[in-house]
Amino acid sequence: MTAQKIDGKDIAAALRGRIGAAVAALEKRHGKTPGLAVVLVGEDAASQVYVKNKGIATKEAGMASLEFRLAEDTTEEVLLDKLDALNADPEVNGILVQFPVPAQISQQKVIDTIDPAKDVDGLNPANAGRLVSGLDALTPCTPLGSVILAKETLGDLTGKHAVVIGRSNLVGKPVAQLLLNENCTVTMAHSHTVDLPAVCRQADILVAAVGIPEMVKADWVKPGACVIDVGINRIDAPEKGEGKTRLVGDVAYAEAAEIAAHITPVPGGVGPMTIACLLRNTLTAFCRQNGFEEPEV
């Protein structure tokens, strides 16, 4: 059996289309458009690409995109002042600081300074706590995208055993919480888990968010499982030529696809969902700040 490939590009494009339609409808009705501010500190090449792509997607969805590029040597005080100004700006509904920030700036202070109502990355402890408490929260984008892929593929997730490998605040913990909210039985596995392959073999839904290339092998996968690979790892690819690299996930795709029923590829699986969910969070934040009914997207 070869698993069905879960096409994150297609699912993300459809979601972005629905968000764009919802934004247009809200603008027609209320004469207002959501605004997303993205702040980049420094010159990191990968971050510049991410920020550029976020700006393009934001505009494509009909939202206002505000980009702020600050110098590498920006002090923490200057960045936090900027965030205070964005918190107070009624045209800004969502704020995202592209991580990593330079060493002189505390990432946690940045997270703590963003108004939870505008925290479209969902990393502020207020949002993390609300998610755990089952309250309306802004939820980290990659976890939200991962769970949307599982739901689009399997439908109702009630009663499924989900195993999440990785317990970061950015991915593992919120994925587990979202799956719990979908009535899954959730096991969280991590670097200290004993006999990880045996734990993973219990999973109807296996989410890998580790950062180790192709760690999850075929014999870790329960036959018929749905595998969501969050990992993005760049490895050498001498077969493509000297000095060339390629992206792989945390799952050994080809062999796992022989056992699973559904599996996300890397690239083209969870990755494209992250920006789509950033737009979704911006739309959600906009509606909640203005007291508008939240459209189903």
Ligand code: NAD
């Ligand atoms: P992280 O380093 O913060 O966390 C990794 C987690 O993996 C930790 O909780 C750790 O306990 C666990 N772990 C480490 N070694 C392990 C082992 N040998 N066995 C089991 N568990 C182990 O990473 P993160 O920020 O959660 O990201 C995880 C992966 O997801 C990375 O590859 C990252 O690039 C990728 N990622 C992708 C997106 C996306 O848009 N698709 C977004 C964020 C992160």
